[in-house]
Amino acid sequence: MLEVERLTAGYLGGRHRVTVVKDVTIRVDGGEIVGLVGESGCGKTTLARVITGLDRPSAGVVRFAGVDVHTLRGRALRDHRRHVQMVFQDPYLTLSPRQRVRQALAEPLRIHRIGDSRARSARVDELLDLVGLDPGVGERRPRQLSGGQRQRVAIARALALGPRLLVCDEPVTALDVSVQAKVLNLLCDLRDRLGLGCLFITHDLAVVRQLADRVAVMRDGRIVEQGPTLEVTTTPRHPYTRALLAATPTIDAGSEGRPPG
Numbered sequence: 001m002l003e004v005e006r007l008t009a010g011y012l013g014g015r016h017r018v019t020v021v022k023d024v025t026i027r028v029d030g031g032e033i034v035g036l037v038g039e040s041g042c043g044k045t046t047l048a049r050v051i052t053g054l055d056r057p058s059a060g061v062v063r064f065a066g067v068d069v070h071t072l073r074g075r076a077l078r079d080h081r082r083h084v085q086m087v088f089q090d091p092y093l094t095l096s097p098r099q100r101v102r103q104a105l106a107e108p109l110r111i112h113r114i115g116d117s118r119a120r121s122a123r124v125d126e127l128l129d130l131v132g133l134d135p136g137v138g139e140r141r142p143r144q145l146s147g148g149q150r151q152r153v154a155i156a157r158a159l160a161l162g163p164r165l166l167v168c169d170e171p172v173t174a175l176d177v178s179v180q181a182k183v184l185n186l187l188c189d190l191r192d193r194l195g196l197g198c199l200f201i202t203h204d205l206a207v208v209r210q211l212a213d214r215v216a217v218m219r220d221g222r223i224v225e226q227g228p229t230l231e232v233t234t235t236p237r238h239p240y241t242r243a244l245l246a247a248t249p250t251i252d253a254g255s256e257g258r259p260p261g
């Protein structure tokens, strides 16, 4: 579904172009969660921005459903943005503090002129249910929610337009470990129920171990190793992956964790 091939990207720093993402090749199929793991500053967010079409690469290509994302214009670009949605670490980046949850979830439908107000209201109920929130939550404003509920609302909003791929950038980093596990379970459910693909970006290998089907390890802008999660985390080949694993506490999957499926 998503194919990133030999992608290089960066920023203009003064008169020089600073390359942050270097020759990255990675893919995400429908119904699979791929963990992109690496330390802060290694280029993960920059890669996400290029994948979602927010920034342009300096070399390489991003294909979604076989089409080069950076050649899209007009309606085709709008459709792409429906199909590929982002979830951020801070839900306030997508949720306005003034809007009630129902309004926040209905807004993308209204902007894309989907359904009348009754149909939109029914879709909002469906979205709340999909992310495991009570209908009453719809009447609240973001600050009246817990961190976990707020992130569920942000995920529901990302799902509103029926995307095929979610790009999640550190979505559970700000949450307590027990709440993290519940949000990770939700993402696994969405993968299984909707066949959603997910690129899950994190600095935390323990999180990736809990939910990703495959993992790509990024260091200084390059993917140094990728493969099935079990393989990479039990028999890592690259010294950097070994160092990351050594620094990662083992989390007992217990009742809330769940192995990648």
Ligand SMILES: Nc1ncnc2c1ncn2[C@@H]1O[C@H](COP(=O)(O)OP(=O)(O)OP(=O)(O)O)[C@@H](O)[C@H]1O
Pocket (backbone or CB within 6 Å): 011, 012, 013, 020, 038, 039, 040, 041, 042, 043, 044, 045, 046, 047, 203
């Ligand atoms: N708009 C920008 N202009 C110039 N440099 C930038 C810009 N955004 C990011 N960078 C630099 O690019 C590098 C990679 O940043 P990026 O945010 O992609 O990394 P990251 O792995 O997502 O880090 P974090 O986990 O801390 O968010 C960093 O050195 C950062 O300072």
